[in-house]
Amino acid sequence: MSIKKIGSFEWMQSTDGHLNTKEKIKLLNEILLPSVLGVMKSQLHIGSSKSNINLKDIKVPDTKIIVEAINELNEKAPGTLINHSWRTYFWGAAIGLQDQRKYDPEVLLVASLYHDIGLTDTHKESKGCKCFTYESSMQFEKKAKHLNYDENKIKTVKDAICMHMNGHIAEDNESEVILLQQGASCDVVGDKLFTLSKDYRSEVLEKYPRLRFNSEFKKLLAEERKAVKSSRTRFLSQLGLPVMISMNPFGE
Template sequence: MSDKNNDDVTTYVSRRSVLRRSTGVAAIGAASLLASPISASPAGAAPLDGASASGGDALPGSVAGIRIPDSALARETVRFARGVSSVTLFNHVMRTYLYSALLFDRRGVRYDCELAFVAAVLHDLGLLEAYQVPAERFEVGGADAAERFLKKQRMSDERVAVVWDAIALHTNMGIASRKRPEIAMVSVGSAADFAGQDLQQIPSDALEEILDAFPREGFKQDALDNILSICRTNPMSVAMHPFAEVGRRHIPEFPVPTVEDMLLAAPFEE
């Protein structure tokens, strides 16, 4: 594996504030890999201190030559994510980290291993109903939930801000891939698992080992079910989001306007 750095972390407060209310179009798998170097809890949310998490089986020390972080924070993050996620979703976030680490290591990119791992493991919290916020993109609800959890783990504000950006941007590879590696990794790894983006760059034996360690367990149907659930229960959160395409295909009279609808409805004469 390549050396990992722990250089000073740049804060992203202003960009993070913009993203909280952004309705920009996400672009899952829309760009090639280019790795260059906070809110109230939603009602009914599950505890964020990991107390409800089941212990589960211990993680392997490494998979396909990629070391799985074993710091106290990494272990607590895994414990929490396992406790609130289905096996299918948990395996997805683990594959996200492993795919991204393999791709970045093959390119000789330096990154903070623990920071990238924590961001990957927490990146899909927003798919869970407990962490969804009315009219907010699932990425933002998940980023906020991760932030609350990590602050309780006493992670520094600077590092929490990197995780927040990684989660909030993970479905927009065109932006995420231009940010620091730990942010880009979540987008790249999740796109590899969701749509096969850059999967051809992973050796077949490594791919097989990852899938043996963290099987897909019906991931495609599970992901589709999660998307449709959000479209039905929180439709305005997918305005100008790729999930809206799924809603329009499967849900009769889907109420979310298209980009064209929004443009033509603007209160101007021309």
């Protein structure tokens, strides 16, 4: 019998996103050092980029699933989360290009657009005690199946959405799973931000301003950790996630 990866959609189906003690210890061992080192590098601007990547280098697919995802996000989410979702894509996609990591832009973008939809008012109450990433992935799956979207891509997107709160993703996962987490982490705590050029950072932030994201996101996380007592959100908060958000290089 295979062991379910913590945070994967399969793991979510059996746990609703609740960590047991062994899983907390495993996550602690996997995320603490990479996360701390990542934040330190961001604060010290270590690994600053000489990259020439700019916004026009990032492909934005205009497919049915993307159009539907944009419409749903715009209907349900406040501007703060809408812009965060787009920045997550542009950070993750650029990191992928810099690292010469092959990825499917459509898969990464649709995962970015759906990854926090479980935090919106539409779903915060209805999801009950489930992790918001599980709710987000199920909302994506509902839309994807309605559009007869590719089953392999559905699985990848669901895992990417569910696992992005792990804090760190191992290299044995699909590129889109890794890049969604890295893009979200870049936007939330600044991890890998300074591997991207100043011009690129300015382009993304001008097009998708933060709109007091730090304060608003910390409020959403506080609500989530109260609603789901043994969630990864609560565990990461206990490890200092709100402080890391406050210390990120973006300001509000």
